[in-house]
Amino acid sequence: MAVAYGDNGYAFIESNANSSEEATAKALEGCGKSSTRCNLLGKPVAGPVALVIARAGDGVGVSANRDPLVAAELAMKECKARFKRGCRLEHVAWDEGDRWYAISTGNGGAYIEYGDESDTAAKSGALQGCRKRTDKAETCEIRAVSSKSGWIAMAEQETQYGWAVGSTKDEALAAARRECARAGGGKPCDDTTVVFNPGNTAAPDSVAAVQARIARQDEAASVPGKTDAVVRYADTCHNANCVRKYENGKTIRYTACLNPATSLPMNDPVRLGGCGGSDSRGNLFGMGGL
Incomplete structure (x- = not known):
């Protein structure tokens, strides 16, 4: 922001x-x-x-x-x-x-990066994690990246792995184990990791x-x-052309009466005797128009 x-x-x-x-x-x-x-x-x-x-x-x-x-x-x-x-x-x-996650896998290595502030950071973290877990860093690739909220699970055995995303921890873990077992010819996958990516916050x-x-x-x-609120404003005048700015952002333009004694604008002419009529723009003297 x-x-x-x-x-x-x-x-x-x-x-x-x-x-x-x-x-x-x-x-x-x-x-x-x-x-x-x-x-x-x-x-x-x-x-x-x-x-x-x-x-x-x-x-x-x-x-x-x-x-x-x-x-x-x-x-x-x-x-x-x-x-x-x-x-x-x-x-x-x-x-x-938004909080991003990314999954990277390679030959003998897999890694989940999650909770990052951008997709770029998530992908970078996932690749770094994968490369640290394998002696063939060049094989690491990004398999998934998202800012959705949910559980992400990884199941591994030897060089095989499986990953999955679910709405619950158990759902994601079970799906990842099934995928890993399928890739490994039915061998059980007991090495597991499961994390929660928060996504965005309402x-x-x-x-x-x-x-x-x-x-x-x-x-x-x-x-x-x-109400009893005090309304504050500031007046700016050039000759008799005046602008009144209120603290709530409202602006009023008006033509002020001139005090004959000082030749200065009077923004409250009624109190000092008043004057009538309107200027060429239709603004009432001393009162102004929105």
Whole structure:
């Protein structure tokens, strides 16, 4: 999983990629569709893991953790340490974290590599394991590679072997012994190995809990009358053309009235006497339009 951040404050998360390189490339590509300059935030992380973004204006705090609730708290902590105020949770993503296995066999040697983060690592480990178990390393070949969850068994006797994958340990072991006995002319195969490859990890319920928290924050910020939440914003004005950015991401453009005493924009003209009418864009003076 990787997250890329653009110069306009846009953040893009790529999850469930097959490698760190793929996650990086896709995160930068996705960010580039909505921003002119994008950079990677931190380093890619391997799943299973949750990644949470907390935002304050155009700045973000990012954290990754196996526990989504912990990731949310750490993201908020980082945001507050950098921007002091206005931080809110914005996004949570879960990377299932594929775990790969590979089986390599050779003349007199067989090996199962499992629980690896990529197919490349699994195949490399399987070949290395096989070559250590035979004096004819050049005969070792990859027989199977997958990221599926399940039991993998190997049964051997002298130079013969058999392997199998099953939904249970006993199922895989029995199938591997049958295959080995068939290859060895009916001789029993008592040298066995059985392992479990975890495959990917589904998102825990706490991901939904973080999503619900984000939804509550957004609702409180967008409908302040329903709660006692404090809605914060920042105004930027050029002459009387103003932009108000709220902490929930909403942006309002408006034409401000000018204070005759200071010639500065008044973003609350009603309090100071008010003014009426609208500008050429249809924005009400002092109130603005969405």
